[in-house]
Amino acid sequence: MKIVILGAGLAGSEAALQLSDKGCSVELIDSKPVFINSEVYSMEGPAELVCSNSLKSESPSTASFLLKSEMRIMGSKLLEAASVCSVPAGASLAVDRAAFSDAVLKMLNDSGNISFVKGGNITTVGALRSAYQADLYIIATGPLTGSEMLRSISETGGSFYDAIAPLVTLESIDTEKCFWGSRYGKGDPDFLNVPMTKDEFTLFYNELMNAEKLGWSELEKPEFFERCMPIEVIASRGFQTLVFGPFRPVGFEFKGKRPFAVVQLRAENAERSVLNLVGCQTRMKQSEQKRVFRLLPGLEKAEFVRYGSVHRNSFLNAPLVLERGVRVRSMDNVYVAGQLSGVEGYNESIFSGMWAAFEILNRMKGLENVPLPPKETMTGGILRKMINENGSFQPVNANFSLIDNPNDLGKKNRKEFYVKDGVKKFSEWFDLLSN
Ligand SMILES: Cc1cc2nc3c(=O)[nH]c(=O)nc-3n(C[C@H](O)[C@H](O)[C@H](O)COP(=O)(O)OP(=O)(O)OC[C@H]3O[C@@H](n4cnc5c(N)ncnc54)[C@H](O)[C@@H]3O)c2cc1C
Structure with a gap:
């Protein structure tokens, strides 16, 4: 199975590493360093953290910790790189951004199954298909995706503004x-x-x-x-x-x-x-x-x-355009991952790349529509929002309102319970699907 991934950011790099780990042949294409949107990106390498160097809290009563815990159970390669390149930041996981990008580049180069093409600037899905023959494609071009690319996936996108400190x-x-x-x-x-x-x-x-x-x-x-x-x-x-x-x-x-x-x-x-x-x-x-x-x-x-600066972010209307948060409804062999798919945040984008790879690997095994992660988990909450949201869809980031886990506990104990129970339910779900 040959898979072409456009965009070696957080989602694209994670997806490439997950797929390569399971023996898929991956061509990973990024427009950097030949075409670089220098208003936001400043590094030539993959997996650039464009603003803050923080992958948020590691405190065990936070939504972000629950999301990272679930991603670690799934074997996130980028979180692995982050822990190697971490810098002191209190209760948060922060990294040295240059060391992080270098570590991801090394993983991509060492993987054996990934061919990393630098400097290719493809502006539409059609152009990607003509230039690179593959069984499946993942578009992971991030929040600054050009309008032509966005329109070639769907006309029903949205945008919001994001800012750099x-x-x-x-x-x-x-x-x-x-x-x-x-x-x-x-x-x-x-x-x-x-x-x-x-x-x-x-x-x-x-x-x-x-x-x-x-x-x-x-x-x-x-x-x-x-x-x-x-x-x-x-x-x-x-x-x-x-x-x-x-x-x-x-x-x-x-x-x-x-x-x-x-x-x-x-x-x-x-x-x-x-x-x-x-x-x-x-x-x-x-x-x-x-x-x-x-x-x-x-x-x-x-x-x-x-x-500091402020930038426009583009995203797809996931409930309308994507199946199960990743597969383009109107193009059976095209997936979208990362911020473009309607998630928001570094961890969420990495998770989206993992999820795209997970869905593709299951499809290869003939297992389509496997159960989503349970409703008590953060990844389950994020995906349900991307799949079921009615009305005006806004990008989703990890927070406890996404979880469905009724209990009579007080505010503080409730959060710890959400995390413990979420991790337990996620492990059970993942074990069942991995066997
Ligand atoms: C200004 C700004 C600040 C942000 N700050 C934060 C923050 O502090 N914390 C946080 O959690 N999230 C932040 N985000 C949100 C989001 O988490 C990041 O943008 C994240 O990097 C998204 O991951 P991604 O993989 O979707 O895209 P990216 O990591 O941006 O990767 C996209 C990749 O695709 C490449 N590319 C784009 N177009 C093409 C093309 N046509 N052909 C080939 N390659 C292409 C790019 O060069 C890039 O390498 C910020 C976003 C923006 C825009």
């Missing part, structure tokens, strides 16, 4: 004015925290609100994904919204008292030489980013390695 160098920060630590002292002190008094925050807030932002074209309607809002959009909802949101000071003390607000900076690489301004994704002009973020105590001389 700025990066600054550690050596340009006056660390006397900040402190390393984690909220409530939990885990290792992996964040550099910038404490602010009310006066400092007020000045920052006013300048943020007044700063010049890049405009929207008349045709663009700015709809944001709630969990990746530009900082100025959050701030525009009221003076206190940042203080109750990304700048919340709870769980911190500086010089014996709780600051009015705390901005957290997370290491981007293993050497901690570059830091990400957590929650500071923005559409301010670059000169304004420099001026406004330099108002943060200790960042007066901050050197920017990357400025």
Whole structure:
């Protein structure tokens, strides 16, 4: 069986490794480095984490941990690479982005069954089929997929906006004015925290609100994904919204008292030489980013390695266009994986690549329509949303509202129960299908 995968991002790389592991011959094509969308991508290699270096929480009462636990049971290759390249980040799994991409490249090269074609820019499904003969195709071209490609799959797509946070160098920060630590002292002190008094925050807030932002074209309607809002959009909802949101000071003390607000900076690489301004994704002009973020105590001389930005994300209307979250209804041998298929987030995109491979492998065994993961599991919840959602479909990311697992437990115990029970049910389901 020969499978061609377009896009060596998170979903495409995971799918290629899963398929190759089971003996399929895979041709993996990426437009990088010849054609590179340099507004978002900056690396030549595969599996680039375009913004934050975090694969979210490893705390055992979180939705993201449940999703990763299920993916680990399924044998996710990219999560394996992530644990090898992890950098300290409190209770989260964060990686050195360059080391992560290198590790995935090595896995692709070592696999023996994957031929990795760099620099091919194919703009439609028809062009892909003409250029590369295969039994099955997976389109995994990500959230910035060109409009021609999107239209060649379906006319019923949607879009929203996503934002990138700025990066600054550690050596340009006056660390006397900040402190390393984690909220409530939990885990290792992996964040550099910038404490602010009310006066400092007020000045920052006013300048943020007044700063010049890049405009929207008349045709663009700015709809944001709630969990990746530009900082100025959050701030525009009221003076206190940042203080109750990304700048919340709870769980911190500086010089014996709780600051009015705390901005957290997370290491981007293993050497901690570059830091990400957590929650500071923005559409301010670059000169304004420099001026406004330099108002943060200790960042007066901050050197920017990357400025924040905002991008349009495209996705398919999964319930209408895709069978079981991956197979294109109108094209029997074409699958879609990753953010383009209607999931949102790094882990969710990796899972989608695994799911595409899992569905293809089952199809090869003559097992179509195997039962979905149980309704108590996170992967089951994500897939059911992509399959059954009625009305206006929005991209899905891991959260407990996707799970169907009634119980009488309190809020905290309930989450731990969801995770424990979800992992148990997922293992049972996976064991049954693997035997
Ligand atoms: C600006 C931005 C910031 C984001 N930040 C985060 C974040 O902080 N945390 C988070 O969890 N998620 C984030 N996301 C969402 C999402 O998780 C990532 O975009 C994720 O990388 C999606 O994985 P993917 O495999 O679908 O696509 P990608 O990882 O983007 O991979 C797509 C690949 O396809 C290639 N390609 C594209 N078109 C073609 C073509 N025509 N021919 C050949 N190759 C092609 C690209 O070069 C790329 O390598 C962000 C998204 C955007 C756009």
